[in-house]
Amino acid sequence: MTAAHEELDDTELLAAHRAGDPDAFGVLFTRHRDRLWAVALRTTGNPEDAADALQEAMISAFRRAVDFRGDALVTTWLHRIVVNASLDRLRRNKVRAAQPLPDDLEEYAGRGAVLATEDSDADPEARALQADRKGTVLAALDRLPPDQKAALVLVDMEGYPVEEVARMLDCPTGTVKSRCARGRARLAGLLRESGLTGTTGPPDASDPGPQQTTQQTTQQQKPEPRGGART
């Protein structure tokens, strides 16, 4: 790798890789792998599968670079490969569909999975509460159908615009919106069951959710999209 590589944009790096530059792909993938890791981790739901999916995706992208036609951003193409690898793995492991709330949150935290955004200066009680809430959300997320889960991870969690997510998932924008909306509704029902939310949304049609608890509520802003301004 040379300093010159860092000067190249994604498209130029991919072109260099296709032309036989042995270091170009490494620079490209390393540039984006933290975000790709985040998507893989949240889509698969556990670090082991995420690592496998990311590795598979990297191998696939390395070898299929020649197939990239330039009709989408390189990052969109990379995300598509990672999401597909993650969904493949998720579907293979779907026996874990009714996964209970993880009881190893501290271990997850050590791997950067659950407590990654904790403020180390916050008081222990608040941190514990936040960790508990996050664990509950992730456990509920794991119970969603893979397509809805992937849409929510990319749109609501990672903050990508719907149009870009549609290209990542290779489906119409309307489908992305539908998956997000239905995923949120299911998630709301699951979180009501767990007592995490009580004020969110109408009852999910697939989940009557009769009780409306108010044990914990949160008011948070939509995430700012990563990687610059997005619409």
Next chain:
Amino acid sequence: MTDDDQTAPGEHEPSFDDPAYDEIRGLLADARVSEPVPTDVAARLDATLAALKDQARTHQDRSSVVSLRRRTVGRVLAAAAAVVLIGAGGFSIVRNAGDGSSNADSAAAGSAADQQAQSDAGSGGAEKSAPNAHEPIVPGALDAIGQTSLRSAHFAQDAAATMRALSGTITLDQARTPTAASPSSSDAPVAPSVTPSDTTGTRGGYLANGSAALTAPPVTSTPGDFVSATKAATGCAGPGLPGAVTLPATLDGVPVALVFHPPTTTAQLVEAWSCDGTKLLASASVPH
């Protein structure tokens, strides 16, 4: 579109922009990962990337070698005088022992050796070379449990033969019944059965002179003949690469996952992986 995208009759279809779900969106945003890739995963990715680079370099080297070989392979093959023996319901290919990958494709060589083969056929059609100078290979043949057998020392040829067998250039039945004649028993004449494809100078994708053509049609889906064997080999899934076709096989007698990557416009990468998908054992790029 999946079943999960469908709305059941009478079911409430939530709106994407429904502010009632802002809290859910906030919870999801709060649960996103902001930490970098863990160091152990990063190290694993770096190691994999290094292996990919080495592999790519090796492929480039191989391409250079093949280009040089093609300049002289015609003369070598013309002198080889190997003969394809076709038995009823089976096939076997006799070639010079130890010639390895020098059996590269060459139209000129095929033409020259065709003449030699026809000459041989005219004089009895039997094996002409010294028995000890030949060894049988049954590339792409299926073993008793329906797996294709390959050899690491001749992986490129065997992979190409497997691909031709899968494409129907030769039938799987032919591959399953490998031979009616032992090439080492060349003193027992075997009359080759002639098929229409013989007139083209190729048989089962192999040049009639016995040289293994390294070209083959790409494999892009699991052939029906292999479905049952694939299902039976659930313990040998290989690396599970997206977009690839994986079939059960044996390499030097050891079960492996034979992985056919998505073909490019000119070639298809074929790999033999350990059943658990952790080790790449052999690979070859087979041109169409």
